[in-house]
Amino acid sequence: MANVTPVTSLRFAATVLALLTLLPFARPASAVPTGARPLSGGRLxxxxxxxxxxxxxxxxxxxxxxxxxxxxxLDLLDRHHVRATFxxxxxxxxGDEPHHRVQRGLLxxxxxxxxxxxxxxxxHVVLGNLRPQQIDEEIDRTDALIAHATGGxxxxxxxxxxxxxxxxxxxxxxxxxxxxPAYWMIDTHDWEARTSEQVVTRFRQELLAHPNGGVVLMHDTRPWSVSAFPMIMGVIARRNADLVAHGQAPYEVLNLDAFVVPRGTEPLRGEPGQRRQRSGAAHAATR
Ligand SMILES: [Zn+2]
Known part of the structure; x- marks a missing residue:
């Protein structure tokens, strides 16, 4: 019979615990990534x-x-089993206004x-118009607020x-x-819409222009965008039924961490934003 001392049994228990943390099911709910370090650095x-x-x-x-x-x-996303990025x-x-406190809780x-x-x-201003120190502040202040609101x-x-x-x-x-840096492929233009139907129509048009899909840009500050979300899920479901019926791969709803690619030396996209900026100041206030 093996001579098991308290020290070796403790070591054994520690090894088992360490191995268990590597298993996906052993992850505590709080370990859900927020787009933390694995998503950053030389990537796009x-x-x-x-x-x-x-x-x-x-x-x-x-x-x-x-x-x-x-x-x-958030309730609609749960109902459709969709994980998104905010x-x-x-x-x-x-700030200390009631809505600030509510919004920190929402985070x-x-x-x-x-x-x-x-x-x-x-x-939410054009970074290129700021001095380097102001750009740093825009990013760092928000980073600190996110960390503070979400427990580090x-x-x-x-x-x-x-x-x-x-x-x-x-x-x-x-x-x-x-x-x-995170860009998008499908712009619902919900900032210029006033009804959920307009958002859905634009989504349909964009999906025709980009038939493989991609990252969708929406705004949770717009009630009509929130109402449009389940309708967009309906569009995807109907399109998927069609695709599957024709033996083709359906759209998979993923989250942004699946989209990270290594960044090359090519210049980053900036032109679409610049075009929008030139097209009117009213647009600039919203995206
Ligand atoms: Zn924006």
């Missing part, structure tokens, strides 16, 4: 489907959280329900307001923090 989310997924969709919701519309969206604006979770709820969080700056979590995901990250000093700030 361009917006098109990863190679392993011929057709895909990932939902991103920008500019929140919003005390009124985000809670309803690019949050710092000033919405800073915790977003994480608790398994969604990802990304940094969308503090004031940091996000490695970053989306520049209006998708404009082409100014060298903006990119430098993102690179220095090893953040992963």
């Amino acid at each position: 989310i361009e917006g098109r489907c990863p190679a392993a997924h011929p057709r895909c969709i990932a939902f991103t919701f920008d500019d929140g959280p919003d005390a009124f519309s985000t809670p309803r969206l 690019f949050v604006v710092g000033h919405r979770i800073d 915790r709820e977003i994480v608790r329900r398994g969604h990802l969080i990304g940094n969308h700056t503090y004031h 979590r940091r996000t490695g995901l970053f989306r520049a307001p209006f998708g404009m990250l082409s100014a060298p000093r903006s990119l430098q700030a993102v690179d220095a923090r090893r953040l992963t």
Whole structure:
């Protein structure tokens, strides 16, 4: 019979515990990533489907959280078993007004329900118009607020307001923090819509233009966007039934962490944002 001393049995127990933490089912609910370190550094989310997924969709919701519309969206996402990414604006979770407190609570709820969080700056302004120190503040202040609201979590995901990250000093700030810039493929233009039907129509048109799908840009600050979400899921379900009937791969709904690719030396996208910026100041206030 083996001579098992208390020390060896303790070592054995420690080894078993260490092995158990490697198993996915042993992960505590709080270990759901918020787009933390594994997503950051020399990487990019361009917006098109990863190679392993011929057709895909990932939902991103920008500019929140919003005390009124985000809670309803969270329930709808749960009902459809969808995990999404929220690019949050710092000033919405800073301050002592009742809605600030609610919105900080929403950030915790977003994480608790398994969604990802990304940094969308503090004031939501064009970074390229700022001095380097102001750019740093926009990012760092929001990062600290996210960490404070979510019990110390940091996000490695970053989306520049209006998708404009082409100014060298903006990119430098993102690179220095090893953040992963996140773009999109399907723009629902919900910032210029006023009804959920308009959002869904635009989604349909965009899906025709980008038949493989990709990252979808929406805003949880808009009630009509929240109402459009289940309708968009209906569009995807009907399209999938059609695709499967014709022996083709259906759209898979993924989250943003599936889209990370290594970043090459090519310049980052910035032009779409610049075009939008030129097309009218009213647009600039929303994305
Ligand atoms: Zn935005």
